[in-house]
Amino acid sequence: xxxxxxxxxxxxxxxxxxxxxxxxxxSSDVPVLYWATDPNPARIQQVAEFHEWLVEQGHTTxxxxxxxxxxxxxxxxxxxxxIQGVSGVSADIIQCSVPxxxxxxxxxxxxxxxxxxxxGIDQTYPALEPLLSVDGRQYGFPCNVNVMALWINLDTFxxxxxxxxxxxxxxxTFERIGKEFVHKANPAGERQSVFFVNKxxxxxxxxxxxxxxxxxxxxxxxxxxxxxHEGYARTLARIYKWTYVDxxxxxxxxxxxxxxxxxxxxxxxxxxxxGHYGMYNIGxxxxxxxxxxxxxxxxxxxxxxxxxxxxAVIGTRVAAVYAATRYPREAKLFLAYLAxxxxxxxxVRSADALPPSPEYTQIESYTRPAAFPHEWGSHEIPAEGAExxxxxxxxxxxxxxxxxxxxxxKALDEVMADLATPEAAAAEAARRIDAEIQLTLKESARLRxxxxxxxxxxxxxxxxxxxxxKVPMAWIQNPFHRRYYLEKGWAESE
Amino acid sequence: MNKRSKRDLAIGLGFxxxxxxxxxxxxxGPLLFSMFLxxxxxxxxxxxxxxxxxxxxxxxxxxxxxxxDPDFWQYLGNTLFLMMSIPFSIAGSLGAAIxxxxxxxxxxxxxxxxxxxxxxxVFGLSCLLMAGADSSAMTILIGGLAGxxxxxxxxxxxxxxxxxxxxxxxxxxxxxxxxxxxxxxxxTGPVTNALRPLLDGVGSLVNGLPPGMVQGxxxxxxLVMFLLFFLGTRSLAASxxxxxMGGFAVLIGLGFMALPxxxxxxxxxxxxxxxLIAGGSLAALLVLAAQVLRGRExxxxxxxxxxxxxxxxxVLMIAQFGFLGLGNVLFGLPTMAAAGxxxxxWLTQYDWAKPSLMFMGLWAAIGSNNMLLYLAGLSNIPGExxxxxxxxxxxxxxxxWHVTWPQLAPVTFFIVVMSTIGGLQGGFEMxxxxxxxxxxxxxxxxxxxxxxxxxxxxRLGYAAGVAxxxxxxxxxxxxxxxxxxxxxxxx
Numbered sequence: 001x002x003x004x005x006x007x008x009x010x011x012x013x014x015x016x017x018x019x020x021x022x023x024x025x026x027s028s029d030v031p032v033l034y035w036a037t038d039p040n041p042a043r044i045q046q047v048a049e050f051h052e053w054l055v056e057q058g059h060t061t062x063x064x065x066x067x068x069x070x071x072x073x074x075x076x077x078x079x080x081x082x083i084q085g086v087s088g089v090s091a092d093i094i095q096c097s098v099p100x101x102x103x104x105x106x107x108x109x110x111x112x113x114x115x116x117x118x119x120g121i122d123q124t125y126p127a128l129e130p131l132l133s134v135d136g137r138q139y140g141f142p143c144n145v146n147v148m149a150l151w152i153n154l155d156t157f158x159x160x161x162x163x164x165x166x167x168x169x170x171x172x173t174f175e176r177i178g179k180e181f182v183h184k185a186n187p188a189g190e191r192q193s194v195f196f197v198n199k200x201x202x203x204x205x206x207x208x209x210x211x212x213x214x215x216x217x218x219x220x221x222x223x224x225x226x227x228x229h230e231g232y233a234r235t236l237a238r239i240y241k242w243t244y245v246d247x248x249x250x251x252x253x254x255x256x257x258x259x260x261x262x263x264x265x266x267x268x269x270x271x272x273x274x275g276h277y278g279m280y281n282i283g284x285x286x287x288x289x290x291x292x293x294x295x296x297x298x299x300x301x302x303x304x305x306x307x308x309x310x311x312a313v314i315g316t317r318v319a320a321v322y323a324a325t326r327y328p329r330e331a332k333l334f335l336a337y338l339a340x341x342x343x344x345x346x347x348v349r350s351a352d353a354l355p356p357s358p359e360y361t362q363i364e365s366y367t368r369p370a371a372f373p374h375e376w377g378s379h380e381i382p383a384e385g386a387e388x389x390x391x392x393x394x395x396x397x398x399x400x401x402x403x404x405x406x407x408x409x410k411a412l413d414e415v416m417a418d419l420a421t422p423e424a425a426a427a428e429a430a431r432r433i434d435a436e437i438q439l440t441l442k443e444s445a446r447l448r449x450x451x452x453x454x455x456x457x458x459x460x461x462x463x464x465x466x467x468x469x470k471v472p473m474a475w476i477q478n479p480f481h482r483r484y485y486l487e488k489g490w491a492e493s494e
Numbered sequence: 495m496n497k498r499s500k501r502d503l504a505i506g507l508g509f510x511x512x513x514x515x516x517x518x519x520x521x522x523g524p525l526l527f528s529m530f531l532x533x534x535x536x537x538x539x540x541x542x543x544x545x546x547x548x549x550x551x552x553x554x555x556x557x558x559x560x561x562x563d564p565d566f567w568q569y570l571g572n573t574l575f576l577m578m579s580i581p582f583s584i585a586g587s588l589g590a591a592i593x594x595x596x597x598x599x600x601x602x603x604x605x606x607x608x609x610x611x612x613x614x615x616v617f618g619l620s621c622l623l624m625a626g627a628d629s630s631a632m633t634i635l636i637g638g639l640a641g642x643x644x645x646x647x648x649x650x651x652x653x654x655x656x657x658x659x660x661x662x663x664x665x666x667x668x669x670x671x672x673x674x675x676x677x678x679x680x681x682t683g684p685v686t687n688a689l690r691p692l693l694d695g696v697g698s699l700v701n702g703l704p705p706g707m708v709q710g711x712x713x714x715x716x717l718v719m720f721l722l723f724f725l726g727t728r729s730l731a732a733s734x735x736x737x738x739m740g741g742f743a744v745l746i747g748l749g750f751m752a753l754p755x756x757x758x759x760x761x762x763x764x765x766x767x768x769x770l771i772a773g774g775s776l777a778a779l780l781v782l783a784a785q786v787l788r789g790r791e792x793x794x795x796x797x798x799x800x801x802x803x804x805x806x807x808x809v810l811m812i813a814q815f816g817f818l819g820l821g822n823v824l825f826g827l828p829t830m831a832a833a834g835x836x837x838x839x840w841l842t843q844y845d846w847a848k849p850s851l852m853f854m855g856l857w858a859a860i861g862s863n864n865m866l867l868y869l870a871g872l873s874n875i876p877g878e879x880x881x882x883x884x885x886x887x888x889x890x891x892x893x894x895w896h897v898t899w900p901q902l903a904p905v906t907f908f909i910v911v912m913s914t915i916g917g918l919q920g921g922f923e924m925x926x927x928x929x930x931x932x933x934x935x936x937x938x939x940x941x942x943x944x945x946x947x948x949x950x951x952x953r954l955g956y957a958a959g960v961a962x963x964x965x966x967x968x969x970x971x972x973x974x975x976x977x978x979x980x981x982x983x984x985x
Contacts, residue, residue, distance in 0.1 A: 079949040086542035104952070105544030191681065252933065253839035257681030323544055400539070402950045413934035417844035443535050444547060 030061060031327045032069045033334065035319070036081055036091035037143070039074040042288070042350050046343065047072060050334065053342050059333060068330040078402070082106070085322065092325040093334050098132055098139045098318050099395040100402075107139040108321040113332045114138050119339035124356050127314045130392045130479045140320035141335040144353035147312050147385040148204040150197060150279040151286050151378070153272055154298040160184045165279070165302045167381055171209075171238060174305035178248030181278050196248035197279045198268055199255045200239045203405055204313040205281050205304050206412065207393070210235040211313075212306035216480040217404055217433070220461050220471075221454040222396035224437070227408070228430035234307075236415045236422035243416065250277070251416070273297055284382050287351035287375060298374040301381035303389070309487060311480075314390035317353075351375075354386055361386075392479045398437045398451055407432045465490070531958035532556060538952030556959030565935070565943065566960065572848065573939045577917035579852040581812075583859035584909055588902070590860055591868035592894075594656050605648055612644040635684060656869075659861035671927040674854045678840040686837045693835040705828035715821030716767035719754060719814045720774030726751045726810040727778035731785040733799060737792025743803035748782070750807030754814035762818060763825045841929050847936045851924055864909045871905035872898070911975045918968045940964050 037043055047070050054066035061067055073091045075081050078100075084090040085106040094101065101107050111133075114120040119141045121129050132140050150165070157164050162184065165177055178196035185194035200206065207217075213231030218224065243249045258271055269289045272280040279302070280286065290296045303312050319338060321331040337343055344355040348366045360366060361383035368376050395401050411425040420428070441448045457475050464471045470492045476482045485491035495503070533551055540547040560566045619637045646654040662670065677683050700708055730747050733739035739747075755775045762768060838846040875898065883893045921939030925931050931938035931946075938946075940960065948957030 082538060082952065083949065086538055086544075088543060104539050104542060252842035253680045256675075256842055257679055400951055406946070406950075409932075410934055413844075413932055417934050419844060419934055440539075443537055443550075444540050446547070 028069045030065065030067055030069050031330055032071055033093060033325075033327060033330055034071050034073045034091035035093040035095075035334070036073045036075040036084075037093075037095045037319075038317070040352070042346075042352055043072055045350075046346060049342055049346055050337050053337050053340055054333070056342075068327065068333070070334065088324055090322045090324070092322050092327060092331045094320050094322055095143065095317055096140075096320055097395075097401065098320055099130070099134060099397070100400060101320065102134045102139050103397060106323055108323045108325065108328055108331075109137050109139060110141075110321060110332055110335060111138045114141070114335070117332070117336040117339075119335045123339050125314065125358055125386050125390075127386065127390050127392055127479070128316055130395065131314075131316055132318060134397075140318040141338045142316040142356040143319050143338060144285075144317050144347055145356060145386055146283040146285075146315040146317070146353045147382040147390050148202065148281060148283050148304075148315070149312065149382055149385065150302045150304065151272075151282055152279050152300040152302060153275060153277070154300055156185075156194075156275040156278050156297070157181075159275070164300050167300075167302050168310055169302065169305050171305050171307050175242065175246060175248070178242065179246055182246075182248050185278070192247055192254070193276060195250045195254070195277055197250075198272070198277050198281055199250045199252060200243060200281075201252075201409075201412075202281050203408065204315065206235065206239065206408070208304040208311055208313050209238070209307070211311050211391070211480055211484075212304075212309045214309060214484060216394050216478055216484075217408070218394050218396050218478055219458060220476045220478050220481045221458040222394065222398065222477050223451060223454045223458055225430040225433035227411075227433065228427050230423075231307075232429075233422035233426040236412060236425060239412070240415050240422070284351055284353045284379070287372070291351070291372065296372075296374055299378045301378045303381065303385055309484065310389050311483070312385045312390040314386055314392050316356075354383060358383070358387060391483050394478045394480050396437070398440050398447060399433060400436075403436050404433055528958045529962060531955050532962045533959075534955045536953075536955035536958075538954060552955070556956050557963065559956065560960060560963060566940075568935055569938050569940050569943045572935075572937065573918060573921060573941075575848055576852055576855070576921055576939065577914070579856050579859070580910075580913045580917050581808075583856050583862075584864060584906070584913060586856065586860035587862065587864035587909070588868050588906075590659050590865045591872055592898075594652060594659065594865070595869060595872045596652075608644050608648045612641060612648070615641050615644065636688075659865060661861065662858045663862040667923050668927055670854075670858065671924050675841065675928055678850055680837065680839045680842065683840075685840070689837050693837060697831040697835040700827050700831035708828050709825050711824035712764045712821040713767055713770075715817040715824065716758075716762070716764065716770050718817045719758070719821075720771050720778075722810050722814050722817070723751055723755060723771075723775050724778040724781075726806060727782050729806060730803070731782045733802070735785055735788075735790045735792075737790060737794045737798075739799035739803055740794050740796035742796040743798060743800040744782075746800065747803035747807035750804070750811040751814070753811055754818055757815070758818055761822070763822045767821070842933060844933050844936050847929055847933060851921075851928070851937055854924065859913075864913070867905050867909060868902065871902045875901045907975070911972055914971050914975065915968050918964060918971070 035043075035047070050070050051066045054060065054068065055064065059067045070093075075084075075091070075095070078097065081090065081094055081096055082101070082104060085094070085101070086104065090106065094106070096107075098107065110119075121132055121138060124132075124142055125145055128142060128145065132138055132142070152164050154164055160181065162177075162181060166173070169177075181196045182192065182194065186192045210227075210229075210232045213229075213234060215229045215231035215235075216226045219226050239249075243251050255268075258267065258276065268277070268280065269282075269286060271277055272286075273290065273293055273296070286299075290299070303310065319335060321328060321335070325331050338356055341360075344357050344360040345365070347353070347355040348360055348363070349369075351369075354361060355366075361379070366383070367379050393401070396404075407429045411420075411429040414420040414425045414428075415422050437451075441451050454477070461471050461475055471485060471490060473482060473485070473491050473493060476485060476491065482491070486493065533553055533556070535541075535550045535552045535555075539545075541549050615637065619641075622637075643655075643658065646658075677685050680686055727748065730739065730744045734741070734744050752775070755771050758768060758771055762771075838850075840850045841847050879897045879901070880893060883897055888896070919941055921937075922941040922945060925937045925939060925942050926945075929937045931942050941964070944957045944961050944964070947953050947960065
């Protein structure tokens, strides 16, 4: 026994020594920046190009090497970044939600550097402003921009002898085409294996639907939930109908009946490629996976169906600088790189959503990539959507967005499980969000003061609306309401 | 203390020092800090190195908020529901241990039995294959698995069986959960495929019978519920009369038994049958009251026989609930069968998500450390007791009930305590991987709630409060178990 123990100990000691001796040398002569981002293989190329860009721009050491070394740190979950940040051990460049992280105090203000180095908000889509800045100060710059939409497998529609859906359509048209599609695609008497669209679960699509009825998660000043509205209940009811009555969208059980998740973006794209979904709710990055298939399908894009007000939701993967980084100057150089031609062309080539700068969506490399003719005609829709109808998510400073998402998901789950009527689920979601707001205000005198000011403004807005007067745009904080009021002619333009 | 003793003490402390230090720094320290957190309003958004908001001591505010929080009660209910599988898993572990303690290797009899069984399996599979079942993956899967077990047992004896039983326990948690997600696939999963022919058969049978006959089963279940309550009350009355059970023990047992009839008021589909249950329960209570009024010859303290009272009450409660559920199913069965009986959607269906996780937990728990503890306990039972029982001409069940079960009381007590603690604290991993707490929060447990509140929302103070409320619950249950359970063991 003693011999066995000693042998095991010696083997482990030898293995430890071998590991230590063969470990790659991680030391560096220049400052090392860590970029916390998602585990996308394209990041490796982006890091290499950042080093090249530094050299091209003259940010080099005496011997011509880049003045900083960028390394990747994959962070799968938002909360990990928060915990690291408040503990003082965060990466220097963080992929994050700016309103959430800024509210915690984790981000460095980059407004002045943005103006000097050319990565200001004027260099990207105006609709992104609420996601990049807080109270007029900028905290990040987009790594890429996303307008989710319905990507269409044209080959599937061709097989059924159906014309592809239009780029813009209302709920009734969506339903009519969807019913026709599933009827043609699924033989009678057999288990349904082809759906018009994948499961309704992504918050962007649901958000776009209730926004099309003039509903937002919050009121104009973000002081109260706006979901106790007939429009939200109608949206939930419609989703239920499309899933369980018309069967044009896959339910949770039907989607899990296909396969478990595997690979980047999951098995859903494989099902889309195989024709089990006529359309897939996703962003332009679908092309990264589709290009890997031997015979990728021809694709087109349609925006989400709307009830009355066409809209889309714009999102972004934001890179921001950690407030306690040891190398703020170097970290902000990375944001400048994101606005550069080199980086933007990389996004254009890799099809990793939309490039941060809109001008790069007008070039031929973007609209008609030579190597992928089956994609021609699809790239324009998300780009056009980002500049016209897309609106950022409304984020209130008085309640975390993760909490709002949790209650809206619960509302949807309850309706889908027949546990609550759409009206009751909507009312409960609004009530819970309002309760969370009050809880936050109880803990922070600073936020309470801000809330009271906003409440006064809200009362004035409500009064103006009752009187039929136009509301000054400066009073409205909610990005959805800012756009909606303009559309309806209820606001004075700025 | 002399010099040598001091030296010995110093050497001992030196060896223990790393462990003690690690415990202080990584266990006790965070524990005390979390206790402090539970009485504050610590919120990551407001209290961190970048903010200057003052931290407030809020005393019991977090706990009073918890009492008003519907999420807390829902998730506590989920946790307690998932714990209902504990008695079954303990029984399963005991059964597995008894099976594995049989001498299956020695003697030609067991080998012969296994060879015959293997031959029978091969013959049966051959028939199925010739009849056209060759494309059924399920048939091949089950047949192959059964064959492997039989052949393995013939070659390797009990060691093979013990390994197979223990396998689920030492398989990595996340890998198991992903595997079970596949098993629970509502369309192509083996669980669904195994259940489908059974449901088709039941559906055909029910459709062939008059609906009234099937629905009459609901009345039968109501009658059984009444009988169980009546018999249980009579047993309690008799124990009270004979001084085997005190007043408090009787009340506790009665309390457990009364839950199903009370629940039936809102849950039972047959309102008319409620009269039967109510009438029967009243009659039973009158019997008990009459006995109490008559008095008793052998007084005892009020908590005497509490363990027996709890066990009797709990077993009858579970049985009554089972018949309550069965009655509801039987009443609705003709309607369901007319439309075709469907397998559940398992993890994606609100009503079935929790039971699905329970089945999976049961599968893992049967062959767990509990089985090993029972194996050790069984090996410690003196053989003379069984010899004496043999001489008295007892049956196998009597040997188990009068020899094995009482001798295993200390082991059972330990397993019950540890399983209760584990059950109250657990459920995070499987919910996070398999269902993310849904659908509609049906599989979110208290531990998952602590994670959500602490790390997703950032309310560390409140999350710590919930964690300490969980501790208080675990501690109370454990103290109760120790106080009354150990007395039962000693008795």
